[in-house]
Amino acid sequence: MEKVKVKNPIVELDGDEMARVMWKMIKEKLILPYLDIQLVYFDLGIKKRDETDDQITIEAAKAIKKYGVGVKCATITPDAERVKEYNLKKAWKSPNATIRAYLDGTVFRKPIMVKNVPPLVKRWKKPIIIGRHAYGDIYNAVEAKVEGPAEVELVVRNKENKTLLVHKFEGNGVVMAMHNLEKSIRSFAQSCINYAISEKVDIWFATKDTISKVYHAYFKDIFQEEVDKRKEELEKAGVNYRYMLIDDAAAQILRSEGGMLWACMNYEGDIMSDMIASGFGSLGLMTSVLVSPDGVYEFEAAHGTVRRHYYRYLKGEKTSTNPTASIFAWTGAIRKRGELDGTPEVCEFADKLEKAVINTIESGVITKDLQPFTEPPIDKYVTLEEFIDEVKKNLEKLL
Numbered sequence: 001m002e003k004v005k006v007k008n009p010i011v012e013l014d015g016d017e018m019a020r021v022m023w024k025m026i027k028e029k030l031i032l033p034y035l036d037i038q039l040v041y042f043d044l045g046i047k048k049r050d051e052t053d054d055q056i057t058i059e060a061a062k063a064i065k066k067y068g069v070g071v072k073c074a075t076i077t078p079d080a081e082r083v084k085e086y087n088l089k090k091a092w093k094s095p096n097a098t099i100r101a102y103l104d105g106t107v108f109r110k111p112i113m114v115k116n117v118p119p120l121v122k123r124w125k126k127p128i129i130i131g132r133h134a135y136g137d138i139y140n141a142v143e144a145k146v147e148g149p150a151e152v153e154l155v156v157r158n159k160e161n162k163t164l165l166v167h168k169f170e171g172n173g174v175v176m177a178m179h180n181l182e183k184s185i186r187s188f189a190q191s192c193i194n195y196a197i198s199e200k201v202d203i204w205f206a207t208k209d210t211i212s213k214v215y216h217a218y219f220k221d222i223f224q225e226e227v228d229k230r231k232e233e234l235e236k237a238g239v240n241y242r243y244m245l246i247d248d249a250a251a252q253i254l255r256s257e258g259g260m261l262w263a264c265m266n267y268e269g270d271i272m273s274d275m276i277a278s279g280f281g282s283l284g285l286m287t288s289v290l291v292s293p294d295g296v297y298e299f300e301a302a303h304g305t306v307r308r309h310y311y312r313y314l315k316g317e318k319t320s321t322n323p324t325a326s327i328f329a330w331t332g333a334i335r336k337r338g339e340l341d342g343t344p345e346v347c348e349f350a351d352k353l354e355k356a357v358i359n360t361i362e363s364g365v366i367t368k369d370l371q372p373f374t375e376p377p378i379d380k381y382v383t384l385e386e387f388i389d390e391v392k393k394n395l396e397k398l399l
């Protein structure tokens with residue numbers, strides 16, 4: 001079979017643990033045998049980041065900006081425990097935070113729905129898409145332990161020269177300062193509006209502006225201004241905009257039928273995307289794409305490195321990890337590359353690979369995470385490798 005030629009390169013960011021094991025299998029079995037593609041490869045595995053003092057992450061972000069399309073495997077963000085485990089020089093920053101801060105933009109996360117895994121929340125009929133602001137907040141915060149007694153102030157040096165008292169500490173404590181940018185929040189709102197108009201879904205946006213009367217209210221006001229600017233277009237597309245408090249939104253979403261874009265600030269989006277993914281069946285069924293304001297795209301799975309499975313894999317166990325979201329990261333990147341290059345045959349390959357995955361699950365060949373939720377019930381599940389081999393068989397039927 002002749003390979004499909006991909007005109008321009010895709011930037012590939014390798015990762016860690018079980019996600020890395022899946023990544024290699026996907027690439028070797030489902031991508032490289034069928035595509036003639038140049039991959040600009042960066043190893044973002046924790047050892048390489050440590051070796052390069054994390055410079056490789058910056059280089060990878062620059063390459064995504066240069067080539068326009070990237071695909072990323074999940075990576076470890078080290079904490080104190082990981083520093084010991086991998087004997088690291090330090091607890092490096094999250095590579096996701098670094099890349100997202102560099103590219104800016106919005107992360108859209110959409111669950112993959114399959115017929116034989118109905119959502120755990122019975123009322124959910126349509127996908128709930130998370131639009132997660134990708135810049136700032138706790139991901140680019142400055143924080144410190146405070147040895148008391150101490151006085152902590154926030155100083156703003158500009159025309160006004162403001163000094164705000166954070167707290168007078170009598171004993172020990174902790175402090176954090178976060179920031180965000182008007183430009184980035186505006187482009188987040190604009191990306192969400194563009195997405196909602198193109199997909200004809202309502203927009204829900206929620207913060208806690210009753211408590212955070214400046215920070216959260218800033219997001220609320222800017223979002224509203226951007227919505228007001230596009231009022232006619234939104235009306236024409238039949239897209240409604242709803243603003244709510246975040247706790248209200250969390251409760252309402254469970255009682256809804258789905259089918260909306262839920263725009264979230266960075267931290268809320270991180271949490272809610274995993275909850276929504278699980279509610280639709282599994283973290284292994286949640287896609288994720290970063291859309292930057294300059295038209296640059298980074299595709300990934302929403303889940304992490306699946307650490308618990310990796311330790312079992314290291315002991316020689318054949319795990320039943322779900323590679324669907326990682327496969328869809330590849331297909332998302334391949335389809336986008338085809339769209340940007342004007343090569344429909346490349347997009348067609350991506351469509352067929354996605355179809356092969358859905359056909360595999362709907363034919364009853366599933367990984368363990370889906371098994372408790374299948375309807376009609378399926379009592380058997382396969383290993384990661386068996387699942388990928390079945391996808392390959394189904395893909396070959398479609399090619």
Ligand SMILES: NC(=O)C1=CN([C@@H]2O[C@H](COP(=O)(O)OP(=O)(O)OC[C@H]3O[C@@H](n4cnc5c(N)ncnc54)[C@H](OP(=O)(O)O)[C@@H]3O)[C@@H](O)[C@H]2O)C=CC1
Pocket residue numbers: 073074075076077078096283284300301302303304305306307308309320321322323324369
């Ligand atoms: N985008 C990224 O790069 C991200 C990286 N991380 C990093 O990942 C590492 C591990 O984080 P962790 O908290 O374990 O989060 P994970 O999302 O990796 O996994 C949490 C649990 O969810 C289930 N799960 C997740 N993905 C799958 C899948 N594809 N198939 C089957 N089950 C799945 C597993 O549950 P069970 O064990 O019950 O089977 C798993 O143990 C951390 O070091 C963290 O820094 C975390 C999030 C995102």
Ligand SMILES: O=C(O)CCC(=O)C(=O)O
Pocket residue numbers: 076077094095096097270302
């Ligand atoms: O970068 C990280 O450490 C976590 C990222 C994450 O959880 C996510 O992208 O949802």
Ligand SMILES: [Mn+2]
Pocket residue numbers: 270271274302
């Ligand atoms: Mn997360």
